[in-house]
Amino acid sequence: MYQGIAVRVAEWLTALGRVGNFVADVTRSTREVSTWGPLTPGLMRRIGVQSLPIALFIATFTGIVLALLSSYSFTGAVPLYFIGAFVGKAMMLELAPVLVGLALAGRVGANIAAELGTMRVTEQVDALETLAFDPLAYLVVPRVLAATLMFPAVVALATAMGITAGWVTAVNLLDLSTTDFVKGLRLFYEFKDIWFGLLKSMSFGLAIALIGCMKGLDTRGGAEGVGRETTRAVVLSAEMILVLDAFWAVVLL
Amino acid sequence: MIVFRDVHKRFGSKEVLRGFSLEVQEGETTVIIGHSGSGKSVSLKHVVGLLTPDEGAVEVDGQIVHQLNREGLTALRSRIGFVFQFAALFDSMTVRENLALGLKRQKLEDRIIEERVRHSLALVDLEGAEMRYPAELSGGMRKRVGLARAIALRPQYLLYDEPTTGLDPVTSAVINQLMIRTREKLGVTGIVVTHDLTSAYAVGDRIAMLYRGQIRQVGTADQIRRTHDPIVRQFIEGRPEQAAGLEESSMETQP
Numbered sequence: 001m002y003q004g005i006a007v008r009v010a011e012w013l014t015a016l017g018r019v020g021n022f023v024a025d026v027t028r029s030t031r032e033v034s035t036w037g038p039l040t041p042g043l044m045r046r047i048g049v050q051s052l053p054i055a056l057f058i059a060t061f062t063g064i065v066l067a068l069l070s071s072y073s074f075t076g077a078v079p080l081y082f083i084g085a086f087v088g089k090a091m092m093l094e095l096a097p098v099l100v101g102l103a104l105a106g107r108v109g110a111n112i113a114a115e116l117g118t119m120r121v122t123e124q125v126d127a128l129e130t131l132a133f134d135p136l137a138y139l140v141v142p143r144v145l146a147a148t149l150m151f152p153a154v155v156a157l158a159t160a161m162g163i164t165a166g167w168v169t170a171v172n173l174l175d176l177s178t179t180d181f182v183k184g185l186r187l188f189y190e191f192k193d194i195w196f197g198l199l200k201s202m203s204f205g206l207a208i209a210l211i212g213c214m215k216g217l218d219t220r221g222g223a224e225g226v227g228r229e230t231t232r233a234v235v236l237s238a239e240m241i242l243v244l245d246a247f248w249a250v251v252l253l
Numbered sequence: 254m255i256v257f258r259d260v261h262k263r264f265g266s267k268e269v270l271r272g273f274s275l276e277v278q279e280g281e282t283t284v285i286i287g288h289s290g291s292g293k294s295v296s297l298k299h300v301v302g303l304l305t306p307d308e309g310a311v312e313v314d315g316q317i318v319h320q321l322n323r324e325g326l327t328a329l330r331s332r333i334g335f336v337f338q339f340a341a342l343f344d345s346m347t348v349r350e351n352l353a354l355g356l357k358r359q360k361l362e363d364r365i366i367e368e369r370v371r372h373s374l375a376l377v378d379l380e381g382a383e384m385r386y387p388a389e390l391s392g393g394m395r396k397r398v399g400l401a402r403a404i405a406l407r408p409q410y411l412l413y414d415e416p417t418t419g420l421d422p423v424t425s426a427v428i429n430q431l432m433i434r435t436r437e438k439l440g441v442t443g444i445v446v447t448h449d450l451t452s453a454y455a456v457g458d459r460i461a462m463l464y465r466g467q468i469r470q471v472g473t474a475d476q477i478r479r480t481h482d483p484i485v486r487q488f489i490e491g492r493p494e495q496a497a498g499l500e501e502s503s504m505e506t507q508p
């Protein structure tokens with residue numbers, strides 16, 4: 001049994017070391033601004049702007065459900081204008097960053113891992129190297145930067161959409177006035193609510209892009225390998241989001 | 254000059270190269286032949302630093318490739334063109350963009366880039382294909398674009414990884430002609446790895462047989478055709494005797 005545990009620990013340490021090396025190599029590659037600079041805006045559009053529909057879709061329905069849930073829970077016990085506080089706090093602090101993060105772990109993480117994995121198995125990554133490019137500067141740095149910068153923007157818009165959906169629901173289905181909803185929204189509001197959610201989403205973007213790139217470049221063995229590493233990237237990204245979510249809650253709340 | 258000095262390379266428990274030594278002289282085209290999976294492509298990837306040897310060294314113009322720093326390796330790679338087995342074209346780019354990418358890296362003026370792209374495509378008889386995507390090209394056309402991408406850089410050395418594999422005989426002959434034409438017009442030194450003997454005889458100034466991780470014999474096309482070495486004879490005559498042993502020696506060599 002002890003041998004099995006030792007093997008597992010050794011595997012974890014090896015994996016951790018590889019991640020450390022990868023991050024160090026990527027950091028070094030940021031010096032090649034002329035390589036990643038021109039590629040980053042296009043990837044920001046692909047990773048950020050094209051993720052907006054799914055993010056706004058999730059936020060809209062989450063906002064609706066939050067308003068109805070809070071009304072159901074508060075009735076008779078807590079004034080109904082607390083619906084505004086509940087919807088606002090929940091969207092800003094937790095639900096928009098985490099739900100959008102999980103959705104984008106699938107959309108963005110899978111996209112990056114599959115794209116880079118296919119490039120790896122079809123020797124396109126080798127071709128980049130023979131053309132004297134640093135594959136990390138060309139492929140990884142712009143994706144990581146784009147995801148890290150765009151995730152907070154997407155989450156900010158999703159948060160706004162979720163709160164709006166909660167407000168429309170409260171006004172139309174719960175007979176709450178706009179004034180009461182806004183009163184509740186401002187009741188416990190702190191500026192930290194906003195930056196905490198955005199900081200979390202930034203860390204989610206960084207983790208998803210790094211995992212997608214690492215798994216993609218690690219791909220071996222053709223189509224099966226691409227499928228395997230893409231699945232691993234999505235699962236690992238989803239797990240990382242939940243771990244980071246707890247980490248930030250412990251550290252900052 | 255490219256020199257392989259006693260190169261050893263192992264993947265897991267399988268030792269692919271076991272003291273591989275070969276000298277490629279300036280201006281000549283050397284063809285490395287051998288069974289599928291015998292480590293021919295592995296040896297080629299050592300020249301551009303895509304792989305590093307476990308023992309031994311590969312030297313290009315006196316520089317030991319695996320000892321070069323990042324800048325040195327970048328400078329070396331800018332002098333070497335690499336034609337991949339399946340072309341390795343970037344799917345998201347047009348033919349023109351594929352060719353221009355390496356030229357932009359060399360920070361050439363746009364006018365020169367356009368001229369090089371046009372000239373390189375003309376060399377491989379693909380004028381007018383600039384705006385097509387790799388998915389719209391046939392296998393033979395993709396290989397020609399791969400060759401054009403390599404020669405657009407005006408390399409001193411050209412490395413070909415199985416340039417005719419998977420092509421019909423006529424298209425293979427076209428690729429062979431292009432390799433000869435490239436050498437004549439651009440004066441590049443070439444290494445071709447292939448198991449296609451027709452191609453080897455057509456383009457090779459010298460042919461080297463790789464067998465069980467070492468060079469078994471080196472000679473001109475005539476010398477190889479007339480060889481008395483039983484292993485080389487068996488290979489060039491395509492006889493299946495001892496095939497099981499050969500298969501065993503060639504398995505699992507791809508990184």
